[in-house]
Amino acid sequence: MSYEAWILIIGSLAGVTCGIIGCFLILRRLSMLADAISHTVLLGIVLAFLISQSMNGMYMLIGAAVVGVLTAVFVQLLSSSGIQEDASIGVVFTFLFAIGVILITVFADNVHLDVDHALMGEIAFVPFDLVQLGFLPPLPKAFLMLSAVLITNLLIIVLFYKEFKITSFDPQMAAAIGIPVLFIHYLLMGMVSITTVASFDSVGAILVVAMLIAPGASAYLLTNKLTIMLLLSAVFGIASAVLGYYTASFLDASISGSMASVNGIIFALVFLFSPSKGLISKKFTFKKLNTES
């Protein structure tokens, strides 16, 4: 397959994987926690590398899931003991990320692991990083990791759909009927962790937040059904990857930067023009109501 095709496929996979999980983050008002996790998983990757002495994707996913869930647990512990949630996130996030930065600079100086790369990602190199898996031809590592994570996430969402739904809408009632609210929360945080790690190489820790939040936020403004919201966010994820790639090659600019920008532009358009919840249709409705009365 051509170089271009691989970038489009991997970008779209990252867009879909992030977009779908992002819907639940938005509905649960956890966008900032996702931002935190997208950074602290760096510590997980470094620890996985130090322990396993390899850049094997499986170890990276496990390391990231562990540290990502730990981030959520620490934030939960601090905020349930009376510290404001945003302050808890701020402290835990920077502390764990900083440890990751120290470990990288001390131990892993001479390997393919550096802070710039982790923060910004570089999807342009991704098609060259190939892995041979069983009888399959060599495939890009990012493609394999993203596919594995997407399948895992979809499986979990299908299996626990009603639990995700009720704990997002009404956690108190969910707890009262015996649904393990905290378990579902940590499960989601684990999914966010592996999602960010799989998207790391392509878009990096900062721009992955755009991929996580923007498609879901756009979808939220267009529908009143959760299933449609999930589908739409996947579509927006793909659209931003494809449009972002062509924008980048036209401008000769950063691909991941362009993908994130397209996400922002899509959101801005939806925010203005959504037929039911858009700024313009709202203004129009107000006007109509005013002239009627």
Added chain:
Amino acid sequence: MNPVDVKNLTVAYEKKAVLKDINFTVPEGQLIGIIGPNGAGKSTLIKAILGLIPKAAGDVKIYDKQYRAKDRIVGYVPQRGSVDWDFPTNALDVVLMGRYGHIGWFKRPSKKDLNIAHESLKKVGMEEYADRQISQLSGGQQQRVFLARALAQDAKVYFMDEPFVGVDAATERAIIDLLNELKSQGKTVLVVHHDLQTVKDYFDHCILLNVSIITSGPTEEVFTMENLHQTYGGKLSFLDKGQMMVEQK
């Protein structure tokens, strides 16, 4: 057998007790009002009974057994303001959530669950709104959806947190009819209630609460001016007092 038996319940936030040494039982098949001023711990009491917040001390029994959410004998109607009504879902879906405890892991709601959800919407007079996005409902209609969800839970004991707050007259009527229907089926309903003027009309039994229990018992015995003064301290408004006096005459 008492539907609800609370012994020595204490709940604290940080070091301050919000509920202190609560003891009460309630009779089966009655409508019970939980009455008290703001900050008296009424919602906290319900949440502590349901295990939604930790108890500092005490013991709660539902039908002589330690309460476990899995037993599915308790239905809960939280305050309407506690959820985000912009959530992308419709009325029927919210009511269907009342069945989730019955459905079990990995399964989807069955035809029977759907029927029960439709039935429950019908009982609160909301069947035409089944497909309506929940943010498009009025406050009263949202409250009725919450009640329908509790009905769908098919419980023996219900806890309702301020169901009458901010609803229109039609909804208030619908809620009262529903409470009476539940009562006629032998269910026990505990309702956190604010409006002192309607207590005598709505409830058979009252719990007067202000951090600790002031008194509890049949409404005509315990809902007296003296007990209310004790419960509300100086907070009972002039209007309430006037109303009560008129009623007592």
